[in-house]
Amino acid sequence: xxxxxxxxxxxxxxxxxxxxxxxxxxxxxxxxxxxxxxxxxxxxxxxxxxxxxxxxxxxxxxxxxxxxxxxxxxxxxxxxxxxxxxxxxxxxxxxxxxxxxxxxxxxxxxxxxxxxxxxxxxxxxxxxxxxxxxxxxxxxxxxxxxxxxxxxxxxxxxxxxxxxxxxxxxxxxxxxxxxxxxxxxxxxxxxxxxxxxxxxxxxxxxxxxxxxxxxxxxxxxxxxxxxxxxxxxxxxxxxxxxxxxxxxxxxxxxxxxxxxxxxxxxxxxxxxxxxxxxxxxxxxxxxxxxxxxxxxxxxxxxxxxxxxxxxxxxxxxxxxxxxxxxxxxxxxxxxxxxxxxxxxxxxxxxxxxxxxxxxxxxxxxxxxxxxxxxxxxxxxxxxxxxxxxxxxxxxxxxxxxxxxxxxxxxxxxxxxxxxxxxxxxxxxxxxxxxxxxxxxxxxxxxxxxxxxxxxxx
Amino acid sequence: xxxxxxxxxxxxxxxxxxxxxxxxxxxxxxxxxxxxxxxxxxxxxxxxxxxxxxxxxxxxxxxxxxxxxxxxxxxxxxxxxxxxxxxxxxxxxxxxxxxxxxxxxxxxxxxxxxxxxxxxxxxxxxxxxxxxxxxxxxxxxxxxxxxxxxxxxxxxxxxxxxxxxxxxxxxxxxxxxxxxxxxxxxxxxxxxxxxxxxxxxxxxxxxxxxxxxxxxxxxxxxxxxxxxxxxxxxxxxxxxxxxxxxxxxxxxxx
Ligand SMILES: Nc1ncnc2c1ncn2[C@@H]1O[C@H](COP(=O)(O)OP(=O)(O)OP(=O)(O)O)[C@@H](O)[C@H]1O
Ligand SMILES: [Mg+2]
Numbered sequence: 084x085x086x087x088x089x090x091x092x093x094x095x096x097x098x099x100x101x102x103x104x105x106x107x108x109x110x111x112x113x114x115x116x117x118x119x120x121x122x123x124x125x126x127x128x129x130x131x132x133x134x135x136x137x138x139x140x141x142x143x144x145x146x147x148x149x150x151x152x153x154x155x156x157x158x159x160x161x162x163x164x165x166x167x168x169x170x171x172x173x174x175x176x177x178x179x180x181x182x183x184x185x186x187x188x189x190x191x192x193x194x195x196x197x198x199x200x201x202x203x204x205x206x207x208x209x210x211x212x213x214x215x216x217x218x219x220x221x222x223x224x225x226x227x228x229x230x231x232x233x234x235x236x237x238x239x240x241x242x243x244x245x246x247x248x249x250x251x252x253x254x255x256x257x258x259x260x261x262x263x264x265x266x267x268x269x270x271x272x273x274x275x276x277x278x279x280x281x282x283x284x285x286x287x288x289x290x291x292x293x294x295x296x297x298x299x300x301x302x303x304x305x306x307x308x309x310x311x312x313x314x315x316x317x318x319x320x321x322x323x324x325x326x327x328x329x330x331x332x333x334x335x336x337x338x339x340x341x342x343x344x345x346x347x348x349x350x351x352x353x354x355x356x357x358x359x360x361x362x363x364x365x366x367x368x369x370x371x372x373x374x375x376x377x378x379x380x381x382x383x384x385x386x387x388x389x390x391x392x393x394x395x396x397x398x399x400x401x402x403x404x405x406x407x408x409x410x411x412x413x414x415x416x417x418x419x420x421x422x423x424x425x426x427x428x429x430x431x432x433x434x435x436x437x438x439x440x441x442x443x444x445x446x447x448x449x450x451x452x453x454x455x456x457x458x459x460x461x462x463x464x465x466x467x468x469x470x471x472x473x474x475x476x477x478x479x480x481x482x483x484x485x486x487x488x489x490x491x492x493x494x495x496x497x498x499x500x501x502x503x504x505x506x507x508x509x510x511x512x513x514x515x516x517x518x519x520x521x522x523x524x525x526x527x528x529x530x531x532x533x534x535x536x537x538x539x540x
Numbered sequence: 541x542x543x544x545x546x547x548x549x550x551x552x553x554x555x556x557x558x559x560x561x562x563x564x565x566x567x568x569x570x571x572x573x574x575x576x577x578x579x580x581x582x583x584x585x586x587x588x589x590x591x592x593x594x595x596x597x598x599x600x601x602x603x604x605x606x607x608x609x610x611x612x613x614x615x616x617x618x619x620x621x622x623x624x625x626x627x628x629x630x631x632x633x634x635x636x637x638x639x640x641x642x643x644x645x646x647x648x649x650x651x652x653x654x655x656x657x658x659x660x661x662x663x664x665x666x667x668x669x670x671x672x673x674x675x676x677x678x679x680x681x682x683x684x685x686x687x688x689x690x691x692x693x694x695x696x697x698x699x700x701x702x703x704x705x706x707x708x709x710x711x712x713x714x715x716x717x718x719x720x721x722x723x724x725x726x727x728x729x730x731x732x733x734x735x736x737x738x739x740x741x742x743x744x745x746x747x748x749x750x751x752x753x754x755x756x757x758x759x760x761x762x763x764x765x766x767x768x769x770x771x772x773x774x775x776x777x778x779x780x781x782x783x784x785x786x787x788x789x790x791x792x793x794x
Contacts, residue, residue: 471592476628476682479588480642480698481616481649490641494632494681501632 090129090146097270098237101153108155109240110209116221120236127230134228139414139446140356140385145300145328151267153238154183161187174507176258176288177202183263184273184303185241193244200253200285201246205276208244215246219278223306223334223362232332235272235304242273242303245287249280249310256286256505263301263327264294275305279313281338286316288508291329299327304334311338311365317345318503320512323352325380330356339365339394346502348512349376349384350519358387363397363425374403375499377519378411378443385414392420392455396427404499405436406492406520407443417462418450425455432462437469437495492520541566541737542607542706547598549586556582558762559598564706569738571748571773574759575781580741581625583759584710588622589615602706616642617649619705623695623712625741630682635694638682639664639701646702667700671727688715696727703731708739713747725750745773758784
């Protein structure tokens with residue numbers, strides 16, 4: 084495993100070279116975690132195929148690469164990003180832009196919306212609201228196996244902060260646009276924290292984009308606290324180029340009677356790994372975990388879900404789908420843990436995949452650990468071609484083969500899109516998925532972002 | 541309009557159709573009856589262009605053209621419609637989008653402009669009324685979660701939308717309650733014009749009280765072994781198929 088130790092050395096150097104600069108710009112509480120986290124990373128290393136949870140995903144090519152920079156922004160970067168205006172038709176949101184993982188605004192780094200909700204920079208929030216940060220930061224993103232979570236904790240210094248006070252319903256969604264842009268190959272990390280107090284409600288849209296063709300590696304951690312009887316939805320739309328690797332770890336901690344949903348929609352990307360952790364930490368909590376990916380060429384998309392039923396009478400539901408073209412590959416692993424006291428648990432999991440060619444490959448694996456007796460649990464996975472009977476049915480009505488195939492793929496994907504509650508976004512996604520299936524969506528096609536706005540400046 | 545000559549076909553190497561001869565003229569209604577597994581649906585599949593069924597011999601001409609050379613979608617555009625014995629559920633594809641695509645493909649084939657959204661919805665509404673289909677069904681995904689009877693009515697609705705020249709209805713009556721049976725039969729009768737034809741595959745003479753056939757055929761073991769007027773259906777209802785099987789065996793022996 085000399086490869087892996089080489090990788091470790093590389094990141095050891097990265098840490099040594101940057102830790103002072105990073106700590107100098109961060110709050111003491113966030114710095115407080117860094118050293119221990121880095122020790123953990125040194126022990127665990129970068130996940131390899133030997134790790135059960137990364138069995139089908141080879142991160143080496145991205146981690147072995149010598150990135151010219153670990154991104155720390157300069158004032159000019161902030162200026163550039165300040166000029167950026169996201170122009171989204173019909174979609175009315177509170178927008179936040181992250182550039183290479185940083186909140187790229189000089190003034191107004193943290194703003195309060197009329198409803199009392201705070202949105203803005205995590206780094207800034209750590210200074211302004213130390214009590215809130217201390218209560219939640221680093222509490223949910225825990226892992227004894229995944230070194231990348233610790234790598235993030237040891238070096239990340241900014242990201243998005245959202246705070247929804249008790250009893251507040253934010254009707255407009257908050258939209259985070261993650262832009263990655265650099266003149267040279269770059270490794271970057273960011274860290275988000277979302278706190279939803281009791282009886283509150285918010286939805287978050289996260290759009291991941293690459294704006295320049297360099298090789299990028301992004302390792303992002305998001306922690307979400309959802310208080311009693313609150314609602315939280317996160318929709319992540321990924322549209323990145325083939326030379327980008329995006330690794331996301333999202334931890335959703337739920338209190339009793341809360342309801343959350345997570346929907347990862349991967350339209351495009353080189354290597355993508357999304358880990359979503361749902362902790363049902365109170366009675367009658369519900370969590371819905373969805374994911375859809377469309378791949379072609381040499382792309383690889385891996386979704387990992389971990390649902391932890393720690394209290395009685397909770398419900399969880401996972402539905403993940405993939406459409407794989409060319410020689411692309413995909414993986415899904417869904418773990419359901421039902422602890423001894425979690426009686427009355429309902430836990431469901433479904434993973435359906437369509438392979439469009441003989442060379443495309445999909446790996447799927449359920450992992451059920453059930454220690455309670457009164458549990459309703461089901462799981463199922465399919466990997467197959469488009470349904471011939473359905474294809475013939477459509478063709479027998481005069482729809483040509485190509486369109487009939489498109490319709491079936493679209494219908495397959497739409498089963499996930501339809502779970503998006505925000506109507507303009509749902510319509511937009513239907514549209515994008517259709518374009519993607521037709522092969523019309525190039526990496527720079529304006530997704531929710533009009534990339535041209537930025538590139539022309 | 542349709543001439544089937546000595547048609548032989550197999551599925552996965554198994555011979556199913558063993559020499560079918562049949563001619564259908566414009567305006568005619570043909571009923572095809574016959575025991576389970578005799579090849580009725582296979583014949584319907586061959587006519588609709590399912591490539592799972594391999595034609596090994598014989599010919600089918602449709603308005604003078606070689607039907608067997610045409611793709612399934614072209615046959616549909618040329619006016620062939622198959623009402624499936626087991627309509628397929630297609631989750632995520634809405635009835636509206638499905639029918640819009642089908643109707644506009646057909647219009648394109650005829651050199652017509654696609655229908656505007658409002659004209660299309662108007663057409664949907666009219667046809668729904670014509671075949672008395674619950675209007676909510678048309679807002680759902682294709683056949684998804686439809687009851688058996690609803691699926692069959694949905695086939696008739698699609699037929700009304702597409703106005704075929706030759707409609708093949710494969711057991712559209714089975715699984716229907718008495719009222720639904722009348723709805724389906726009325727639908728057929730409303731769509732019936734002097735120049736379009738029907739092949740009605742059924743096990744029950746009851747349907748033929750509503751849709752009165754010009755001819756009744758019995759398909760047995762891959763061949764049409766008997767052809768007569770509508771009274772044949774009554775006779776079959778009374779006596780079953782044994783006497784036909786005996787006749788066939790005697791013919792072979794003789
Ligand atoms: N996909 C298939 N694979 C293998 N055999 C098939 C297939 N489809 C049909 N068959 C066989 O072909 C024969 C004829 O079937 P077909 O469905 O045409 O009968 P049918 O006359 O329509 O019967 P029913 O009255 O029960 O609908 C049967 O023996 C059936 O098992
Ligand atoms: Mg049949």
